[in-house]
Amino acid sequence: MTTASLGPEGPYDTKELLLVGVGVMGRPYLEAAARLGLRVRAVESAAAWDGRPLDLAERFHRVAGAHDESWVRAVTEAAAEGTPDGLIAFAEPHVLAGALVQERYGLRGPSLHAAVVSRNKALQRATFAAYDVPQPDHVHVGSVAEARDWMLDRLPVVVKPLTLAGSRGVELVSDAADVDEVIARRGTEGQVLVEEAVEGPEYSWEALLRDGEVLFTNVTAKETTPPPYFVELAHRCGHRFDRELAAQVDDLTTRVCAAIGMRTGLVHLEFKVGSRGPVLMEIAVRTPGDYLPDAISRTYGFNLYEAMVRLATGLPLAPLPQQPVSYAATVFPTAAPGTIREITGTDEVLAHPAVVRVRLRKGPGDAVLPLTSSGRRMGHVLVDAATPGEREDALKFVRETLRVHVDPAGSGARN
Numbered sequence: 001m002t003t004a005s006l007g008p009e010g011p012y013d014t015k016e017l018l019l020v021g022v023g024v025m026g027r028p029y030l031e032a033a034a035r036l037g038l039r040v041r042a043v044e045s046a047a048a049w050d051g052r053p054l055d056l057a058e059r060f061h062r063v064a065g066a067h068d069e070s071w072v073r074a075v076t077e078a079a080a081e082g083t084p085d086g087l088i089a090f091a092e093p094h095v096l097a098g099a100l101v102q103e104r105y106g107l108r109g110p111s112l113h114a115a116v117v118s119r120n121k122a123l124q125r126a127t128f129a130a131y132d133v134p135q136p137d138h139v140h141v142g143s144v145a146e147a148r149d150w151m152l153d154r155l156p157v158v159v160k161p162l163t164l165a166g167s168r169g170v171e172l173v174s175d176a177a178d179v180d181e182v183i184a185r186r187g188t189e190g191q192v193l194v195e196e197a198v199e200g201p202e203y204s205w206e207a208l209l210r211d212g213e214v215l216f217t218n219v220t221a222k223e224t225t226p227p228p229y230f231v232e233l234a235h236r237c238g239h240r241f242d243r244e245l246a247a248q249v250d251d252l253t254t255r256v257c258a259a260i261g262m263r264t265g266l267v268h269l270e271f272k273v274g275s276r277g278p279v280l281m282e283i284a285v286r287t288p289g290d291y292l293p294d295a296i297s298r299t300y301g302f303n304l305y306e307a308m309v310r311l312a313t314g315l316p317l318a319p320l321p322q323q324p325v326s327y328a329a330t331v332f333p334t335a336a337p338g339t340i341r342e343i344t345g346t347d348e349v350l351a352h353p354a355v356v357r358v359r360l361r362k363g364p365g366d367a368v369l370p371l372t373s374s375g376r377r378m379g380h381v382l383v384d385a386a387t388p389g390e391r392e393d394a395l396k397f398v399r400e401t402l403r404v405h406v407d408p409a410g411s412g413a414r415n
Helices: 028-033 068-081 092-105 113-119 121-131 145-156 174-185 243-260 293-299 306-315 346-350 388-401
Strands: 005-006 008-012 016-020 038-043 057-061 086-089 140-143 157-161 171-173 192-196 202-210 211-226 233-238 265-275 277-284 327-331 340-344 355-360 379-385 403-408
Touching: 005 016, 005 340, 016 028, 016 057, 016 068, 016 092, 016 306, 028 306, 038 068, 068 092, 068 327, 086 171, 086 306, 092 113, 113 121, 113 243, 113 277, 121 140, 121 192, 121 243, 140 145, 145 157, 145 174, 145 192, 171 174, 202 243, 202 293, 202 306, 211 243, 211 293, 233 388, 243 265, 243 277, 293 306, 293 327, 293 379, 327 388, 346 355, 346 388, 379 388
Parallel strands: 016 038, 016 086, 038 057
Antiparallel strands: 005 008, 140 192, 157 171, 157 192, 202 211, 202 265, 211 233, 233 327, 265 277, 327 379, 340 403, 355 379
């Protein structure tokens, strides 16, 4: 809701941003809006705001529950109080609510079609099949037991829930014994997607679009745990392919954005490079997790959060850089399951010239659980180096120096 005001560069109409979902990783959006002189209202669950300052948001709209429907009600009510000039939906549970309001009030956004398709992996597979997007062979079933024969004919396969993120519920099924075990364990889970396991390295493609035009792209090389869960352990931004493979990736991403009807905003697309070339895994039309925007911003020398705020509110946006100016990465420390006794090497890691920050969510006395999803990781380290080689040296130093010492599982711990 625009109002007349005096901004940093003189008189102008103050625009208002409605930020749906903030938490910790979304706070840079608040900071970017404040630098631009925007008014901000935030929609967030009360629990997510506990202990966090609201100083950069003019108003805080609380969400009663955790499901998509709860967010839809809160965001719809917030927009009905006063139509904002722009809206950013931060994470997966916020995407549908944000797109409904964007569509209702004519705000800039990914499109309602893109939001709906992105929220369901089976809808993605059905949509992309119609647009000849390279993707795994797959079957959508009402329960994993219904896919038994299909799995046995195509081993190894991957079982995925339809809507979760962060690798939750994603696992590799390698042989016939695994098929029977996963059916016994997940038979009452409900609908799942079962697909062929694509062998090859995994990447993600991050892009900013405005009215369907791609303004900026980045490729992130992923490092994951071994099967069966594929939890992400490191992200290296600014990856470059050879010319032939780069053209194939460009064709894949162009087809995907056209298939979902992507308009304006941030795309996070995951793919693997297998024997057939790039193969789509899944797409999201929201801010990627794992502090990737921080690493991307450092790699290309611009503030990705501010660019998104400008796109959402229609503020001018200068041409964005296309080549890396440095090489950033996020890495996630690991440890065996058990109770954390002590963590050593933090000061040494922080003193390394390529290390930007160390942010750990667990400490002595906390439990380290088996690493089956990204939510069970202990924190992250952000590094930024002048060359890819120096980045690798920094990552090696972090992994060798930052040590999480645990007592074996079962010795007693707090979660």
